[in-house]
Amino acid sequence: MGKSLVIVESPAKAKTINKYLGPDFIVKSSVGHIRDLPTSGQGKPVDPKARAAQAAKTRKMSPEDKAVYKKTKAQEQLVNRMGIDPKNDWAANYQILPGKEKVVDELRRIAKDADCIYLATDLDREGEAIAWHLQEAIGQAPEKYKRVVFNEITKKAINEAFEKPGELDIDRVNAQQARRFLDRVVGFMVSPLLWAKVARGLSAGRVQSVAVRLIVSREQEIRKFIPEEFWDLHAQLGTSLGDVRFEVTKYLDEKYRPVNEAQSTEHVERLGQQAFTITKREDKPTSSKPAAPFITSTLQQAASTRLGFSVKKTMMMAQRLYEAGHITYMRTDSTNLSAEAVESAREFIGKEFGEKYLPESAIVYGSREGAQEAHEAIRPSSVTRMSSSLTELERDAQRLYELIWQRFVACQMTPAKYKSSNLFVETGGYELKAKGRVLVFDGFTRVMRGGQTRDDIIELPDLKENETLDLKALEPKQHFTKPVARFTEASLVKELEKLGIGRPSTYASIISTIQDRGYARLESRRFYAEKMGDIVTDRLTHSFSELMQYEFTAQFEEYLDEIATGNKNWKTVLNEFYQRFTDQLAKAEADESEGGMVSNEPTLTDIACPKCARPMMVRNGSTGVFLGCSGYSLPPKERCKGTLNLLPGEEAISADDDDEAEVNQLRQKERCNICGTAMDSYLIDETRKLHICGNNPSCSGFKVEAGEFKIKGYEGPVLECDKCGNEMQLKSGRFGKYFGCTNEECKNTRKLLRSGEAAPPKMDPIPTPELQCVKVEDTYVLRDGAAGMFLAASQFPKNRETRPPLVAEIVPHKAELPEKYHYLCDAPLADGDGNPSVIRFSRKTKEQYVMSEVDGKATGWAAYFDGGKWTVQEKAKAKPKAKAKAKPKAKAKVKAAPKKPKAPAKD
Secondary structure (H helix, E strand, O other): OOOOOEEEHHHHHHHHHOOOOOOOEEEEOOOOEEEEEEOOOOOOOOOOOHHHHHHHHHHOHHHHHHHHHHHHHHHHHHHHHHOOOOOOOEEEEEEEEEOOHHHHHHHHHHHHHHHHHEEOOOHHHHHHHHHHHHHEEEOOOHHHHHEEOOOOOOOOHHHHHHOOOOOOOHHHHHHHHHHHHHHHHHHHHHHHHHHOOOOOOOOOOHHHHHHHHHHHHHHHHHHOOOOEEEEEEEEEEEEOOOOEEEEEEEEEEOOOOOHHHHHHHHHHHHOOOOOOOEEEEEEEEEEOOOOOOOHHHHHHHHHHHHHOOOOOHHHHHHHHHHOOOOOOOOOOOOOOOHHHHHHHHHHHHHHHOOHHHHHOOOOOOOOOOOOOOOOOOOOOOOOOOOOHHHOOHHHHHHHHHHHHHHHHHHOOOOEEEEEEEEEEEEEOOOOEEEEEEEEEOOHHHHOOOOOOOHHHOOOOOOOOOOOEEEEEEEEEEEOOOOOOOOOOOOHHHHHHHHHHOOOOOOOOHHHHHHOOOOOEEEEEEEEEHHHHHHHHHHHHHHHHOOOOOOOHHHHHHHHHHHHOOOOHHHHHHHHHHHHHHHHHHHHHHOHHHOOOOOOOOEEEEEOOOOOOOEEEEEEEOOEEEEEEHHEEEEEEOOOOOEEEEEEEEOOOOOOOOOOOOHHHHHHHEEOOOOOOEEEEEEEEOOOEEEEEEOOOOOOOOOEEOOOOOOOOOOOOEEEEEOOOOOOEEEEEOEEEEEEOOOOOOOOEEEEOOOOEEOOOOOEEEEEEEEEEEOOOOOEEEEEEOEEEEEEEEOOOOOOOEOOOEOOOOOHHHHOOOOHHHHHHOOOOOOOOOOOOOEEEEEEOOOOOEEEEOOOOOOEEEEEEOOEEEEEEEEEOOOOOOOHHOOOOOOOOOOOOOOOOOOOOOOO
């Protein structure tokens, strides 16, 4: 009997699975997708001779025939770039991804001699699609393939999967294709329209644009909101058992809410003359039930609020935990738990905490409608495995595992019990109330990290009705009504899930995409809509109302679910959408006067151009807001290209600020004289601040404020360009603040670091053709950045691979390196065991040092440059165990281990 080939997506997953399979299996990784539609808009290659012949033929055509030919040619080019042809039964041009040729060749070679090929990719639609692409790319007879899926990478789960292999589910593959094709159509057909009507470099997407709309709508609500003043009042009342803090809740049976200081003062004076007696006491038992085990969205939300993880980081850590066999599959919308998992949890709870923490029967949690019940919730593979035992993983992965473990164990425990108390005082028409809550039995909170907080335990003294209290102090406080809260990553995921937009596997990519496109930024853990995101959302909502509706996006997700179960034909769904979509696209492409998409017109100001003195205009580009000369639209001989950079005049509120920080910031903003909306502030220079209506360009309101202004975030000196010697100006771009040379012929830039310092000058990339990339077909170039030197693939952005350089690799290029890096060439080339030294960067000291690694793990050896010389530091070796001395063994002849090659000599 020959061997079987097992194919998974990642090397880590392959390594874990390989531990549980015998020698009859060859486990290989495809390293993700192996083929896809054309990348970077590159479709089928065009024959230059054929192009020249067609050009000659076109010149002889009539104007009418030429117009038809151009339209047809444009459609062909669009299909070529998209890689799909909607008018030809959705024919697709799938291609092997760049850099995956060697992987595919190796899989084909092994598959040829294998008796059976097991496709063991993930159990979601994405995994099913990867399995289908593998089968299509590798070839071989269809009956040679088997599909195996497992919810967790454990010996038991893998054995069960291989005992009962299944077949590829083409309906689930078609559901994934339908999503991919529709997203491709929207992106490739709407984006050029945005380029023409709004600004170059923009993009649209079926899900990303709807997600941006959520953030923009929230931003618009905040801009429109006008904070209103109100006051609250607390009374510190003394009792025989200690002081108690009461809140004034009512006055004359109406909610207590003075709207200014005068009204508040009047109430304080009146209440100060009253006598205070307990009129009522309420005591009642309450309880708190444990939450359901994690699904993808709730894990992302909890990791964001409790661990401060981004959604992307959460999924990356969860992926590592899953591939290492520690948790079940992390992309799920089901709270279902297997009977075996529930039993293991109950057994653990009874043993570790006692019977009083164990409910009489297992707790069952209901999933939302449409959830895939065949999947499980996210849980530990073994309830007895603690986070401290995951020593092979980084600390953040351990912290996430701990969160998952706690939630899983807690979900099968008894509720926490409390005694809630309320004290009431009624006097002079006022009602005062004090609340308290005491923990009676901790229940499931026993396993939750941190247990009970002080806010959870507020014990009121045992005061009886008619007991007299003494007034110690009255504490009035001013407040302002708050606008709706900004989205955090956690709350955005919750809203997307609530509206049915996207699926567990897509939330992380949605959040990354809207930031990468420059439509929103995440600052201090809060989302802020960028001006271009505001404009694009407005234009798309007007021209593509169906596409931008939350209901439509959710409806399409339901259609995908029906396609996956075989209840709908995927091409029928695509055809129905494509017909409506192309009609809307044709209308949007028309002139504005005919109902087409509104153009992104600039707003005229009275600010003089520094070059020609013509009035300047507020322009919104893909890189931000700036002032451009109104003379730019004149004929070439009279044209003026003068611009003025605008720096945002205020910073985002801190993540640690309370809710009132947003209100205070909003109150400080100027209001538009035309529409009353809050205005955005920008610094023109040290003496002028420009306020632009938040609804620009729809509203033309603006104000220019004179004064003395300081640029926030930078206190350093004026920079001199390291390329040409001219002054560098602080600017604001898509990726934050940076310095740009004022010399128009010099394109030099330097980043402004978070520390408020300018990044050091960048060196020119140094080709290293002798160094081959590890993951892609390319060679490295030596670059530097804010974190020092690194090796990067030369064909960036086509190839995205980086790694730290070895000292031995930069020595041959010492003459090409800037003098500031020459000291690195004198660093030790290897440690005492012959392991080559790697150049690393310390974010703490902001200095580069060298260290050695074995299989990607630090050996403990490092060298630091200090006082003009390199100093080696080695980790102390562990002392031999006492047992070895207690029972000495007879000496045996040991074959000498082969010596490692010596480190190359220094130049």
